[in-house]
Amino acid sequence: MFNTNYMYTIRRHLGKGKHFGWWQIRKHITNAKQGDIVEYIDPDKFCIIFRTCFLYNRPKTAQKIFDGAHKQPCAWICAGSYVIEDVSVTDIIDDYPTLLEYNPREAINWRVHHAYGEPTEVDGDEFQFIYTKGTKLYI
Numbered sequence: 001m002f003n004t005n006y007m008y009t010i011r012r013h014l015g016k017g018k019h020f021g022w023w024q025i026r027k028h029i030t031n032a033k034q035g036d037i038v039e040y041i042d043p044d045k046f047c048i049i050f051r052t053c054f055l056y057n058r059p060k061t062a063q064k065i066f067d068g069a070h071k072q073p074c075a076w077i078c079a080g081s082y083v084i085e086d087v088s089v090t091d092i093i094d095d096y097p098t099l100l101e102y103n104p105r106e107a108i109n110w111r112v113h114h115a116y117g118e119p120t121e122v123d124g125d126e127f128q129f130i131y132t133k134g135t136k137l138y139i
Contacts, residue, residue, distance in 0.1 A: 012024070025041065044087070048083070054077070057074065057124070062074045063104075094138065097133075098112050098113065
């Protein structure tokens with residue numbers, strides 16, 4: 001799906017270096033193409049709230065990783081906007097948080113984990129909001 005409201009792509013940075021594990025925010029070019037890096041966000045110091053979100057995935061690349069190939073970027077969130085908050089002064093209250101997960105070593109799709117039941121595949125789905133707590137994503 002292409003939405004002209006998407007301005008950013010977001011994923012965890014897993015390359016070696018000082019920003020390993022941080023959230024990487026890039027400019028959105030197309031859903032399949034990320035642009036220049038805008039910023040890196042330390043998940044231990046900040047939470048991020050993304051608005052107008054789409055879950056992008058490259059299933060062929062994910063399948064190769066699932067089968068044992070080296071990891072490479074193959075999924076990210078496309079978002080229209082985001083807000084960064086200091087975790088020491090921000091508490092997102094969510095009585096029933098729904099975990100959003102992507103790990104191509106375990107499954108080749110974006111998945112949500114509801115409080116009860118099996119994970120549900122959500123590749124290509126859109127969400128009004130996605131937020132971070134540490135290195136985890138929630139809807």
